[in-house]
Amino acid sequence: MLKALIGLFGIVFISGCVATASEVNTSPQAATITNPNEQTHDELQQAIASLLGASSVVISDNAFVQYSQEVIERKQHKDANGLLIMGRSTEIPDAIQLLKQGDACLLRHVQSTKTITLSQVHCKFEDAQ
Template sequence: MLKPLIGLIGIGLISGCVATASEVKSSPQAATIMGPNAQTHAELQQAIASLLGVSRVVISDNAFTQYSQEVIERAPHKDTNGLLIMGRSTDIPDAIQLLKQGDTCLLRHVQSGNTANLSQVRCQLEDAQ
């Protein structure tokens, strides 16, 4: 009676390890963009704007090419003449991270955890550079 019980425990432990290994493979991992171009840049800007709930964002041409995370700051306030309005900004910048999950690239707003899938962007794991 003891042998079958030990066998069942052993099988349970082995299957538990297999499930853990597959979960690690499918979990999103930090990534960088591969082959950036105008189309991928536009998709990144649109996805970030959507995640932040704003109409438009401006990012550099090399965003996400070296690091998986970028910091997005709010544009400074300007008066009707286009001059900066002096004052203290207490807005905390937003962090956006590029992730790879399987063959899919996605962006995650770090503060909220919200994500957006990217269809045009190709990415590689950040460690694979």
């Protein structure tokens, strides 16, 4: 009876470890883009705009190529002479991170943790710097 109980405990313990290990492997991790092109650039801009609740955003052509995180600032309003209309901006910029979970690439708004799955973008785990 004692052997059966120990055996049952061992099976439960091992299956618990396997579940924990698989959960670790499927958690999203920092990633960089592997296929930068016009389609992926457009998808990234649209996804970021959606995450921020903006009508549109502008990002560089090499966004997310070297680093998993980008900082997005609101466009400052300027007059005809190029001077800021409302003075200096004290608004905190938004951080957006590219993540890889399994085969999927995700964009996450760091402050709100809202996440969008990307369909055109391919990514790889970010190299440790």
